[in-house]
Amino acid sequence: MTTLVVGASGATGRLLVGQLLKxxxxxxxxxxxxxxxxxQMKDNPRLSVIQASLLDLSDSEIAAHVRGCNAIASCLGHNLTFKGLFSHPRRLVTDATRRICNAIExxxxxxxxxxxxxxxxxxxxRDLNEPISSPQKCVIGLLRLLLPPHVDNEEAADYLRAEIGQDNSVIQWVTVRPDGLIDQDEVTPYTLHASPTRSAIFNAGKTSRINVAHFMADLITNPKLWNQWQGQMPVIYNEE
Known part of the structure; x- marks a missing residue:
């Protein structure tokens, strides 16, 4: 099996590449x-490195990279700097998701x-109409106005949920939702939920990047786990 990892140079993307190679x-x-x-990772014969910015690639180039892959994983995100948060591309994750899906088709x-x-x-x-408190709604509303990356994350997930949908003949998807990301060296026990069990704003949990990478790799390689979560947006927390 072959997996294309987009955003592989990021903090979680590197870990996902390692988990898949393992x-x-x-x-x-x-x-x-x-x-x-x-x-050590670059020297692995099972890894092919493509040095490029995805959105700078042409449609035909993206299609060429997608061709022959059984899975695609996106760990793209905005850098936590002023430029990363507010400069272009403001729809990095959404545009990449859309272009990859178009390339697959x-x-x-x-x-x-x-x-x-x-x-x-x-x-x-939004398929589950997940309830949130009024104060959290206010904060989320402010984030939509003030932080472009939040809207980008929402629109990317909504594209898969509403436009690709559950019945696409070629593209199946899972959107993985970690809580507050932390760095840890080793995989530790973690829990999975269909919806958040705590407030992402006022009572955030912790999720290590290595655990996110482990879960994403398991989704790709474990058919039973994939069938459990396909078309859903599972939440992952480190076990307390």
């Missing part, structure tokens, strides 16, 4: 700079392809 996957990694990947693939999107618990699954 599982014997062939991996294509799109990175802005190959220097961000450990030498353009290849004429007949077998279903998995798409795993890393997102956030600050984004609701």
């Amino acid at each position: 599982r014997g996957q062939q991996v294509k990694a799109i990175v802005r700079s190959s220097e961000s990947l450990p030498k 353009s290849t004429g693939a007949t077998d279903s392809i998995k798409f795993v999107l890393m997102n956030t618990t600050g984004n609701q699954n």
Whole structure:
């Protein structure tokens, strides 16, 4: 099996590449700079590194990278700097998600392809009408006005949920929602939920990036787990 990882040079993307390689996957990694990947990883014969910014690629180039892949995982996100939060591309995750899905459909693939999107618990699954408190609604409203990355995350997930939908003949998807991201060296026990069990604003939990990478890799390689969460937006927390 071959997986394309977009945003592979990021803090979680690098870990996902490592988790997939451990599982014997062939991996294509799109990175802005190959220097961000450990030498041991770059030397792995099952890894192909594509140095590029996804949105700078043409439609035909994206289709060429997607062709032959059984799964695509997006760990794209905005850097937590002023430029990363407020400059272009403001719809990095949404535009990448849309272009990848268009590329999948353009290849004429007949077998279903998995798409795993890393997102956030600050984004609701509108298919489930997840309840949130009035104070949290106010804060989310402010985030939509003040922080373009929040709207980007919402629109990317909504594109999969509402436009690709549950019955697409080629694209199956899962949107993974971690809570407050932290760094840890090793995979630790974690819990999975259909919806948040705590407030992402006022009572946020913790989720290690390595646990997110582990879960995303398991989704891609474990058919039973995929069937459990396909078309959903599971929330992942570190076990307390």
